[in-house]
Amino acid sequence: MNELLALALAFPLVLGALFIVLAASTRAALFGFFAFGLFLALAWVELEAIDVALTEAAIGGGATGLLLLRLNARMRRTVSLGQPAGPQLRIVAGLLAVLVTLVLGALLLALPDPAPSLAAATVEPLPTLGISNPITAVLIAYRALDTLLEIAVLLIAVVGIRVMGAERGWAGRPVPWPAAEPSPALVFLARLLVPAGLVFAVYLFWVGADAPGGKFQASTLVAALWLLAIMAGLAPAPRTGGGWTGIALAVGPLAFIAAGAIGLAATGSFLAWPEPVAKPMIVVVELALAASVVVALVMLVAGPPEPEAGR
Amino acid sequence: MSATILGLTGALLVGIGLFGLIVHPTALRKLLAFNLVGAGVFLIFGVVARRAAAAGLPGDPVPQAIVITGIVVAFAATALAATLLARLSEPGEQP
């Protein structure tokens, strides 16, 4: 039964991938990518990784797809990196890719059984943290440094996107999009979805400590809703350059580091969560992180600022 | 068994994506291909996690958490590349 389901997911995934790579039209490939994202999220459900499925659906499929579609709409000409590969090179590359795939498949089959696992180790300290979702524990406690620096990666990307904008547009707003008046249907949809979505996002955030869900999933949802509102003309794109966006971006990492320092003072270990207040502290830090993530995601999709005069 | 099928799917996605990354001349298609490879790699992580199910958990949370981090990082990369592409496609602007 499960095998059938897995096969039912594997086929569209592989076919979708082939379509994305081989389709002649870029636009078609992009729509293929959307569909692919959907199946990918289902595959994660099949792997019983609901947290990942949520993230994949929101970011991997949703935000990435949105970003690329918008990009395709904005692009006025294709950007090539050199000449297309000749037929011989295509064949060679194809053969090499097939070889890599085969070897990879063989290696996956050679993985040890029973598989080594840290699952038990991640569960054991959960009570001291006051949360029961081990994935959240990995992200916020055991591998907290990774998570903290991952937010730093987002900030770097935001700064990177800003510096890529035109010099004169520094500290402006990103281009509105679509440039034309939003359709009434879109406006209606946005008015309907935004409040409902926000409620769901709050729920996701809250249960993240104990059930699938968490700050990333909630943040992405909020970010997606915000983008929808921008698209519908209900909200302006955030301004870059100082102001509250700067505060929102910085608050996540700073709160995390501050919590780390509190942990140091209370337990002698940097980034440790002192037992009695672990859960409230984690919630506060996650809230701060969520603020940073939401603003960063919106800015990443919205793109670099444009000169105000140009609008 | 279902994990193995999805693991092999991951390997196929990696292969297909790498092929696209190499042969497509346009940057946007390369970016799509990169996301395919990424999806394949994450899927393999997911399979590794699923195979390591223990202690009453349906999968090992560590690789799952790694995938969540990885997805966000890949998104940031895509956004960076998209911005570069958008700027490069602007006609004739030579600052």
Add this chain to the structure above:
Amino acid sequence: MTRLLIAASFALPLALAAAALWPAMRGRLLALLPVAPLPALAAAILAPGGSLVLTPDPLRLTLALDTPGAMLLGASALLWCAAGAYAASYLATSPRRTAFAVWWLLTMAGSLGLCLVADMTSFYLFFTVASLAAYGLVAHEATPTAQRASLVYMALALLGEAFLLLAFVMMAIGVPGGGNPSIAQAVAGVATSPFRDTILALLVLGFGLKMGLVPLHVWMPLAHPVAPMPASAVLSGIVVKAGVIGLIRFLPFGAPLGGWGEALIILGLFTAFYAVAIGLTQPHPKVVLAYSTVSQMGVVAAIAGAGLVSDSNATPVLVAFYALHHMLVKGALFLGVGVIAAAGGPSARPVFVVMAALALALAGLPFTSGALAKYAVKDLFGNGIAALAATLSATGSTLLMLHFLRRLSRLSASDIEVRPPAGLLLPFLATAAASFLVACLLLPSTGTPYAAVFAPEALWKASWPMLLGAALALALRRSALRMPSIPEGDLIVLAARLVPAIRRLADAADRMDETLRSWPVAGALLLLLLLGLGAAMQLSAGFHPVGG
């Protein structure tokens, strides 16, 4: 005090070179050139036998001044001093005089320091400084000829350094404790080193390149003549001696070396005669002098080889003494060419007489430094065929020098009223005088009594090869044999044929890079590398499937 002098020998020129960063000093630098070598001169006179450890273990930068080192240090300091004074006058109006002075000072620091160092790293350091800074002297005129010459010089100098570096590394490996051994320690291990023959071959190649042993001499007839006159003097007089010092310091005299001594004699004497033959075909006096340097360095190499064969402890001093003689005489000759060129008719005549004496000194003319040098080294060669060949090299030198004098006589200024400026004349005369006086003063340190040199028998032994040379020169002139026209640097012509091939190679590298930088190729290579490296790793580890 002596330690301070030893250190100042190279520190003062370096400090003066660094002073060029300060705009106020730049204008005065040229005038200060004669002052820079004075500490070295003082050190050579006052401090032989002194040694100074600059840094303790494990760096072990060490300076030491032994007799051969002091000889060469003192003589080079003298020539640097005289040529510096000459340069101050010769280049007073050159627009590039500051740059010239900086290169000059750096070359000086390197060549003086080379006489003093006792550890491997410092030797390589000063050797490099001397040979690379001399590039600036060769390239000074910035003409196409100078550019070509400096390029060839640079390429071969770097090649020489690479040979030496490899040789030094191999020598140091044998020394217990590793790190930076003293030269003496490293040399002691050569004879028993597993790399013995490679080391010796690399040493001969490296130092031979600097000395211009055939066929590594091709840069010298290009580089020495294109430099400004005083620079030619120090290049031919002093900088080539870096190779001689190298032989003195690095050849394991007194150890059995099966065949290497003989090989060096053959190489040296072949160079000596070959350079004479080519030199005779050259029209320009400076080029003839450069070939003469090649020939004389061949003789020096043969002396070193003879020392290896005869196992004589005196070899380093004898080689140094011969080199000292050549250094001052060749320096004076180059300076003199400039004096002659600046002198018209009558005023050129006395200069010409001095030049003739100096030129024939190279062939061993009695009562000159040449006779002393040749007499001092003659016992090393024993009585065999090598001795005869060494003696006959004087015949060759006579031939070449007579040719040089004929060519020189056509060089004097066309305006007979012109008199050579004192700034050129005095340094020239001082060097010429020093060549004789210094050689006389230092003769006892080679273990040769004065009386023996001036005995009639010795005079005859010195004279007959020269008379033979003179007779040959006369015969050559009478025979009206047309000399073939051979370009400067002779064998370099063969190398020049490689230039298009090298250019094609570089173009191919360009195209290859272009291909590699195309995305699909690089991407395919990425996968290929992945599979290849993976396969290699599996194979080298042996194939162990995951067990249990």
Add this chain to the structure above:
Amino acid sequence: MTVSLLPVWAVLAPVIGLCALLLLEGRLRPEWVAAPFIAIGLYLSISIAYEVISHEASLVYALGGWLPPLGLTLRADGVGAVLLALTALVMVGVSICAWAPADGAGGRGRSGFWALLLALWSALNLAFIAQDLFNFFVALEMLSFSAVALVALDGSRDALTAALRYLLFALAGSVLYLLGVGMIYGRYAVLDLAGLREIAQADPVTLAALALMTVGLMAKAALFPLHLWLPPAHASAPAPASAVLSALVVKAPFLIILRLWVDLLPLSAATAPPQILAGLGSVAILLFSILALRQQRLKLMIAYSTLAQIGYLFLMFPLMPGPAPWLDIGWTGGILQLVSHGIAKAAMFLAAGLIYEALGHDRVSELAGLARRQPMTLVAFAIAGLSLMGLPPSGGFIAKLLLLTAAVEAGAWWIAIVVLAGGILAAFYVFRALGSALAEGTPAVAPVALYRQGAVLALALCALALGFVPLRPFALLAIGRPLEAMEALP
């Protein structure tokens, strides 16, 4: 080993600086916001180096008290401490050179530059002291993103294209690396280097994972033939950024490869894989030195020189034959090559930047008159060149000597010949630029502040000073090896 928080702050202090820049944007000059964090970074790096040297032990910290394999540790061992110090030195030099508070130009470039510089610093520190394979990945992504943004800083079409190529190729490298990490986790459920060292076996999965990670990192280190992105990227970035990119950024992936091969699964030097790496390095040295010689622009020449110098680093793999590679002379030689190239290349790129500012171009054939107008910059360039050529006295010379010694001892004659040939070719391209700058000429020269020239010269002199380290394996570089797993809570 000694437990210390210093490594943690070395990673986090620049991140706090990045946040401060975002918070204070538009209120304070970015230089002034960044300056205290640069000072703190310098202090932290020096303290770490001091602690490591004085205790002759690594500084280790387990974050949150969670021990591996569940938790993450940071470990500043001997090599890590040296590279932290190198990073700080280059960063300070670059900061002084890029410091221009009098200049009224604000906005994008300036603010972005300082933010990215700090981000880069954090990423480098993390890459040099992290102990966890996925932590390395995060460091590499921070590194790539900030480096790509720095390349694009100039905003010209060339720069943006170069940045895009760089980004896409670096991403290809990243996914391969990450795939390797996944295989390792599937095989051992451990990502900590010290933990892996105890249990890793040379089975197909492990070796394939190692190959995946190595090749992915090679793409990021721009080893031949995976170099397509580097020359345009390093030539298009603003000079201070190029200095950091060439001097430090490509070194991080290399160091991770080194850690994988020496700490995780020591591969016998006699086998084929180390020879393959050294072979690719050799081709890089020869090919890119020739290409450097043919470049018309100074910055491109220096970029190709970087490609060649990266080749030298990979020569060290077959030159560590001992059972404890970190005691071999090849190890010291390779690390010293890394450090001395870092300093020298930073000085050279900064000098090239000042030359560009002064002349308004960087065409190698039109530098005449520079010696007179900007002697200090040119001397800095020359000294840095000395180190690249491997001539004494310079760190490059000592490194070359150690590598040569190791090559001769190992009987690897081809490596010895390549090292020597690379030195000769380097001399040619350096002298070509110097010769052009020494020619007579009276170019129109824009003034360049003296303190900036001084900073470049000071960096170059550091490369020179490295020429006075002793010629033997350094005990410092062996501190913290072999890796030991952390056993108990502090």
